[in-house]
Amino acid sequence: MTGPTGRTTITTSTTLIPEHTHDSTRKDPTMRGITRRRAGFVAAIGAATLLLTACAGNDAGGGEAAAPELELSDEPVTLSFTWWGNDTRHAITEELIAAFEAEYPNITIEPQYTDWAGYWDKLSTSVAAGDIPDIIQMDEKQLSTYASNGVLADVGTYASILSTEDFPEAVLDTGALDGTQYGVPVGINSYTIIANQDLLDQYGIEVPDDESWTWDEFIATAEEVSAASGGATVGTQSWGFEDGGLNNWLRQQGGSLFSTDGKVAATEEELSSWWQLLLDATAAGATPEPAATIEREAGGLAESFTATNASAFGPWWSNQVQALREASGQDLVALRVPSVEGAPDGWAYYKPSMFWSGSAKTEHPAEVATFLDFLANSEEAADLLLAERGVPANEAIREYITPKLDEVNQTVVGFLDDLAPEIGEAPAPTPPGGGAIETIIDQHTQQVLFGEMTPEEAAASFIEELQRALDDAAI
Numbered sequence: 001m002t003g004p005t006g007r008t009t010i011t012t013s014t015t016l017i018p019e020h021t022h023d024s025t026r027k028d029p030t031m032r033g034i035t036r037r038r039a040g041f042v043a044a045i046g047a048a049t050l051l052l053t054a055c056a057g058n059d060a061g062g063g064e065a066a067a068p069e070l071e072l073s074d075e076p077v078t079l080s081f082t083w084w085g086n087d088t089r090h091a092i093t094e095e096l097i098a099a100f101e102a103e104y105p106n107i108t109i110e111p112q113y114t115d116w117a118g119y120w121d122k123l124s125t126s127v128a129a130g131d132i133p134d135i136i137q138m139d140e141k142q143l144s145t146y147a148s149n150g151v152l153a154d155v156g157t158y159a160s161i162l163s164t165e166d167f168p169e170a171v172l173d174t175g176a177l178d179g180t181q182y183g184v185p186v187g188i189n190s191y192t193i194i195a196n197q198d199l200l201d202q203y204g205i206e207v208p209d210d211e212s213w214t215w216d217e218f219i220a221t222a223e224e225v226s227a228a229s230g231g232a233t234v235g236t237q238s239w240g241f242e243d244g245g246l247n248n249w250l251r252q253q254g255g256s257l258f259s260t261d262g263k264v265a266a267t268e269e270e271l272s273s274w275w276q277l278l279l280d281a282t283a284a285g286a287t288p289e290p291a292a293t294i295e296r297e298a299g300g301l302a303e304s305f306t307a308t309n310a311s312a313f314g315p316w317w318s319n320q321v322q323a324l325r326e327a328s329g330q331d332l333v334a335l336r337v338p339s340v341e342g343a344p345d346g347w348a349y350y351k352p353s354m355f356w357s358g359s360a361k362t363e364h365p366a367e368v369a370t371f372l373d374f375l376a377n378s379e380e381a382a383d384l385l386l387a388e389r390g391v392p393a394n395e396a397i398r399e400y401i402t403p404k405l406d407e408v409n410q411t412v413v414g415f416l417d418d419l420a421p422e423i424g425e426a427p428a429p430t431p432p433g434g435g436a437i438e439t440i441i442d443q444h445t446q447q448v449l450f451g452e453m454t455p456e457e458a459a460a461s462f463i464e465e466l467q468r469a470l471d472d473a474a475i
Helices: 031-056 088-104 115-128 140-148 169-175 197-202 215-228 243-252 268-283 291-296 318-328 366-379 381-384 395-404 407-422 432-448 454-472
Strands: 006-011 076-084 106-113 135-138 187-189 192-195 234-236 311-317 332-333 355-358
Touching: 031 332, 076 088, 076 115, 076 366, 088 366, 106 115, 135 140, 135 366, 140 355, 140 432, 187 291, 187 318, 192 197, 192 318, 192 355, 215 234, 215 268, 215 311, 215 395, 243 268, 243 311, 243 432, 268 432, 268 454, 291 432, 311 318, 311 366, 318 332, 332 407, 355 366, 366 381, 366 395, 381 395, 395 407, 432 454
Parallel strands: 076 106, 076 135, 234 311
Antiparallel strands: 006 332, 135 355, 192 311, 192 332
């Protein structure tokens, strides 16, 4: 339900729990010893990218290649399909496969799945061995890396079978690089602030109008919660551990994380002000002590301050609302992200939850296109998926499925629809090697919180490390 200030009330019901792509990436930090291990992980990402480059070559899968002749075979065909997720997602996807195989009895889909934490290592190893899955669940931060190394097909050449006419151009373009379509968006997300209305009511805290509130108002409200609860409840979870919040901050400054030519575009001033805001909020008692923050980060969504009702606010993606509600058991409210004074119009944006992609090396492009069309466009698949992989990016499917969603997911659809007039162009695509940002940003935020780096030092180091990851991927 949408309230008078545009807030969306999330009520409790029993539904399937979607998994956000970042939920399983949280490491098990031991405070100060973490940075060295994470630096090693960044190096490993670079090595994996180089391995991918060496084995796959630098010719992108689409581009000027001739469209394949798409003719379904009458003979038995086996396709491999890889995805990440939790047990709920695995079960639903197995049902999708069974439904497709019932319609196309000569096509067998071989499932390959794991959790997020091990997915990209497994995929890069398979690619290096020349064993590329025919159908790949792809993430935005990895799309350009795999596309530029010839792994992903130009699904635009599948147009005779795979229709994309019901996808808004701005959303569809998030899966395109230099005019070549490497992925079909599955769902859409937006960054949000989740508020626990039960806790706010308990402490008598009024939430400012989220259509106009600023970061100063947000932090002041979080301070009120901490004070009114006597420290029993923290105002808000900390931020700074993934790039969604940073992208929003940069866009509010009129900036961006990456440039269209694949470079780091964020400035030291923009980055240092972001970390300084977090430090100021922590010093004021609006956010938890650093040690508590890092401990909770290691536990993932289920152990977060939001999910355990230990904070009144928290920054999350909209497709995490359902899982948070399930864990919390309380009345949750989805709010717009606070902004800075004078923020330009259109700083908010939709992020694809993930993409459906195909292998450029598949021996069965017609069958791949047919399965992708089933996933993206069929009502039968929609009835199984519902909103498990996010609110459908396909507008016709979203309209079809919304009445069938539970109240929680209907409010998420409403929240995203309400945001539509405020949505600007999507950020520049993450360049090859940009997936390293997940580890780099986490590492630097921890160092800032523990006083190992000033915000200014972290900003300079962040730019240097992220640009190095991009440069390494371009070798």
